[in-house]
Amino acid sequence: MARFIAAIASLICMTSGFMAQPAMARPVSYEGGWTLIEETDRQSTALWVHYTVNPSLSLGWRTEWDRQNDVLFNGPQATWLAKRWFGENYQANLYGFAGAGALEGINGNPADREAAAFIGAMADWETRRLFASYRVRGLEGGDVDGSFMQAARVGFAPYEGDTGDLHTWLMVEVDHRPDAEDPVGVTPLVRFFKGAALFEAGWSVTDDEPMLNFQYRF
Amino acid sequence: MIRTLFISAAFAFTAPVHAQQMQHDDMQHEDMQHGEHDHEDHDHKDHDMEADEAAPGETVTLSRTPEIDAALAAGGEPAVAQVLGVVCDFCAKAMNKTFGKREEVAATYVDLDTKTLNLVFKPGQSLDDETIGKLVTKAGYKIAAIHRGEAVIAETAANAEAAQ
Structure with a gap:
C-alpha cells in the first residue's frame, strides 16, 4: 500500500507541470x-530512483528536465558517501556524485541527442533542530556548454518530534546558476518529514517558481 | 566552468565539521560480552565514518511500545544500543528495516529522544554485540554502547516507580 501511495504521489508530481533539481x-x-525522489526547483525537474548497495554507495537512474533550456537528461547516477561524522x-x-547519459532537446528544442555527464559534491550537517547543506554540480554535454550550479541551505525545526511524529522544518535555500536569467535564486521552503516520507514545498521569490520535492524510502 | 566547479567543490570538502575520531577505548564495554567480540576480522576505526565518544555513565532504559511490551511478555530478552548520529526518522527507518528482517528480533524501536535502538529478541534467541554493531553499520550508523538484560528493564521499572 505504501509503495502504491508513493508511486501515485510521484506520478502527480511528474505530471503537475512543475519540476525538480x-x-x-x-x-x-x-x-x-x-x-x-522527485525534485522540482526554479530551473528543472528530476525523478531519481536509487538503490543503496552498501552504506557508502547508491546507484540509480536519473531523469532530469531542464525547463529553462528545454533539454532532457537520462542516465545512471552513482552517489558515494565519502565521509560521515557522527x-x-x-x-x-x-x-x-556523478552520472553519465544522454541529453536531448524537447518542447521544440531541435538539439539532437548527445552524450552528457555531470559531477558534483554535497555536504550537510544536521541536528534535530538545525540543518545546513551545500551542494555543487557541473554538467557538460550536447548544446549545454557547461551548466554549473551551487546551492546552500539552512533550516531549523521549531519543535523536536519523536520517532514517527510529523517533523517540520523551516528552511531557506540560496542557489547560484551563472547561466540563468536570474543568477541568484532565493527560495524559502517548509519541509515535512514523517516516517519514510519527506515532502518539501517552497517558492522562489526571485523567479516566482515553485519548489516541490518528494522522497520516499522503501 | 570546470575551474569554478573545482573551487566550489573544494569549499564543500573543507567545510568545518567538528568531529573527533572515535577510538576503540571510547566504546562502553561494561555491558558488552567482550569475549564474543572478534577483533581479527574488523577494525573499529572506519576510515569513512567518524564518531564522538558516547556520554559515559548515562542511564539507559528500554523504550516501551506495545510491540516491545508484547515481546517482553512473551519472554524475550531486551537490548538497548546507544547509537550515534540518530537525528531523523530516516535513521529510525533504516535501523528498523535492517533489524526487522532478522529472524532473532521480535520487536524493534528506534527512539529519537533517547537516541537508542531498542530490541527485544524472540525467546531463547539473541544477537551478539558484534552482529548488532555490524547491522547498525549496514544501516549507516554507529554504536556507542550496548546494554542488555535485567538492568535495562530494572532501570525502566525504577524510573516508572520514581515517576509515581
Missing part, C-alpha cells in the same frame, strides 16, 4: 534500501 536529502540509504546529537555527511 538536485535537493538530495540523504542520497545514500541503508544497505538494500530503495529511495524514490555525534551524540548531530550527523554530518560529505558526498560525491
Whole structure:
C-alpha cells in the first residue's frame, strides 16, 4: 500500500507541470534500501530512483528536465558517501556524485541527442533542530556548454518530534546558476518529514517558481 | 566552468565539521560480552565514518511500545544500543528495516529522544554485540554502547516507580 501511495504521489508530481533539481536529502540509504525522489526547483525537474548497495554507495537512474533550456537528461547516477561524522546529537555527511547519459532537446528544442555527464559534491550537517547543506554540480554535454550550479541551505525545526511524529522544518535555500536569467535564486521552503516520507514545498521569490520535492524510502 | 566547479567543490570538502575520531577505548564495554567480540576480522576505526565518544555513565532504559511490551511478555530478552548520529526518522527507518528482517528480533524501536535502538529478541534467541554493531553499520550508523538484560528493564521499572 505504501509503495502504491508513493508511486501515485510521484506520478502527480511528474505530471503537475512543475519540476525538480538536485535537493538530495540523504542520497545514500541503508544497505538494500530503495529511495524514490522527485525534485522540482526554479530551473528543472528530476525523478531519481536509487538503490543503496552498501552504506557508502547508491546507484540509480536519473531523469532530469531542464525547463529553462528545454533539454532532457537520462542516465545512471552513482552517489558515494565519502565521509560521515557522527555525534551524540548531530550527523554530518560529505558526498560525491556523478552520472553519465544522454541529453536531448524537447518542447521544440531541435538539439539532437548527445552524450552528457555531470559531477558534483554535497555536504550537510544536521541536528534535530538545525540543518545546513551545500551542494555543487557541473554538467557538460550536447548544446549545454557547461551548466554549473551551487546551492546552500539552512533550516531549523521549531519543535523536536519523536520517532514517527510529523517533523517540520523551516528552511531557506540560496542557489547560484551563472547561466540563468536570474543568477541568484532565493527560495524559502517548509519541509515535512514523517516516517519514510519527506515532502518539501517552497517558492522562489526571485523567479516566482515553485519548489516541490518528494522522497520516499522503501 | 570546470575551474569554478573545482573551487566550489573544494569549499564543500573543507567545510568545518567538528568531529573527533572515535577510538576503540571510547566504546562502553561494561555491558558488552567482550569475549564474543572478534577483533581479527574488523577494525573499529572506519576510515569513512567518524564518531564522538558516547556520554559515559548515562542511564539507559528500554523504550516501551506495545510491540516491545508484547515481546517482553512473551519472554524475550531486551537490548538497548546507544547509537550515534540518530537525528531523523530516516535513521529510525533504516535501523528498523535492517533489524526487522532478522529472524532473532521480535520487536524493534528506534527512539529519537533517547537516541537508542531498542530490541527485544524472540525467546531463547539473541544477537551478539558484534552482529548488532555490524547491522547498525549496514544501516549507516554507529554504536556507542550496548546494554542488555535485567538492568535495562530494572532501570525502566525504577524510573516508572520514581515517576509515581
